[in-house]
Amino acid sequence: MMIRRAAIQDLEQIMQIYARAVQYMQASGNPNQWVAGYPSRTLIEEDIARGVSYVVDRDSVIEAVFSYIEGEDPTYRQIEQGMWRTNGSYGTVHRLASAGRLRGVAGICFSWCAEQAKLHGCSSLRADTHQDNRIMQHLLQKNGFVYCGVIHLANGAPRLAFERVAVALEGAYAGMQNPNRMNPGGAYEGTPNANGMNPGMPQQKQKGDGRGYGIASLILGIVSVLLFCTCINWVTGILAIIFGIIQITKNKEQGLAIGGIITAAISMVLSVVLYLAMWFGMTNAGITYEDLLYDQYDDSYDSDGSDPWYDGDGNGSYDGGGNDGWYDGGGNDGWYDGDGNDGWYDGDGSGGYDYYNDPYDYFRDYYDVQEPGGNQFM
Numbered sequence: 001m002m003i004r005r006a007a008i009q010d011l012e013q014i015m016q017i018y019a020r021a022v023q024y025m026q027a028s029g030n031p032n033q034w035v036a037g038y039p040s041r042t043l044i045e046e047d048i049a050r051g052v053s054y055v056v057d058r059d060s061v062i063e064a065v066f067s068y069i070e071g072e073d074p075t076y077r078q079i080e081q082g083m084w085r086t087n088g089s090y091g092t093v094h095r096l097a098s099a100g101r102l103r104g105v106a107g108i109c110f111s112w113c114a115e116q117a118k119l120h121g122c123s124s125l126r127a128d129t130h131q132d133n134r135i136m137q138h139l140l141q142k143n144g145f146v147y148c149g150v151i152h153l154a155n156g157a158p159r160l161a162f163e164r165v166a167v168a169l170e171g172a173y174a175g176m177q178n179p180n181r182m183n184p185g186g187a188y189e190g191t192p193n194a195n196g197m198n199p200g201m202p203q204q205k206q207k208g209d210g211r212g213y214g215i216a217s218l219i220l221g222i223v224s225v226l227l228f229c230t231c232i233n234w235v236t237g238i239l240a241i242i243f244g245i246i247q248i249t250k251n252k253e254q255g256l257a258i259g260g261i262i263t264a265a266i267s268m269v270l271s272v273v274l275y276l277a278m279w280f281g282m283t284n285a286g287i288t289y290e291d292l293l294y295d296q297y298d299d300s301y302d303s304d305g306s307d308p309w310y311d312g313d314g315n316g317s318y319d320g321g322g323n324d325g326w327y328d329g330g331g332n333d334g335w336y337d338g339d340g341n342d343g344w345y346d347g348d349g350s351g352g353y354d355y356y357n358d359p360y361d362y363f364r365d366y367y368d369v370q371e372p373g374g375n376q377f378m
Helices: 008-027 041-050 105-119 134-142 212-226 232-250 255-285
Strands: 002-005 053-058 061-070 090-098 124-129 146-152 158-165
Touching: 002 105, 008 041, 008 053, 008 061, 008 090, 041 053, 053 105, 061 105, 090 105, 105 124, 105 134, 124 134, 134 146, 134 158, 212 232, 212 255, 232 255
Parallel strands: 090 124
Antiparallel strands: 002 053, 053 061, 061 090, 124 158, 146 158
16 A cells, blocks of 8 residues: 555546545535535646645555645635644645545545655644534544634635644644654643633534443333333433433443433333223223222212212111111111111110100100109109
């Protein structure tokens, strides 16, 4: 495998690689960088003619293509929201694209360009990319480039600008690459701007390595499945989903969170199926919720007479039918009933404390006031 200048015979393979790159950008959330036929066939022919187009050749098969140009790039004269790390000569990498068959090919290209820049006395290597091209931003940082600010193309479109120092610099701003081509970082990673502040790299927040929310999500999901026949499963299920979403959002580990969300969803589906089955079963049997809860006929305190308390047919205690009930109204041996058959305090005189026939009777007992032909007391 080698890097060589592109030849006109390579043009078809090169254009196929660029066409694939455009499709890949659009599919990965970067549809606005290479548009309107860029890079055009004419532009690549000009690069080849100028000797600035290069390919990665592996057994006569092109794995990647890029343009490497030394000298001042007009679009790099002005930079906003930051500053370049060096002021000397530099080499620029443009139009890098891969065939997608060889891993690490971008690093191979960047390393080769950095060596060429150093060999030709350049202070650094520069590149730019679209703000939506997260993949290229990651590759640039991975290969020792540092974000420096925003530049504008000839048509005014903004691009994020990066620079990789090619030779060691004196002073605290060196930012020299280590043998692994990675910037060691430190307090001066990214040259401070005019206010002495690091301009920083606009990028998505990196996810952590924690698994706590994922574990909590999975446990709550399992609990919700075990409790699917109760209402509690909805509480645990919702919590499992919330913790799962937090885990997926904040951390790299997603397996536990996905498991928790799935089990919570299964629990909720099972509970809904159970409730529907119960509802259909009750409907087919002619049972309503009133029959189950506070039934006025078949439960305690009802009035149908099946021996409950306080019912109204007289077969139970305190009922009103008089059949052995307490305080009933039928008079058949009930207490305080009204028919006089041996009931207490009834009105016919056949029971204890009866109005006519028992002690303390109004006419026949002590404290009797008067009865014709009877005794008087006091």
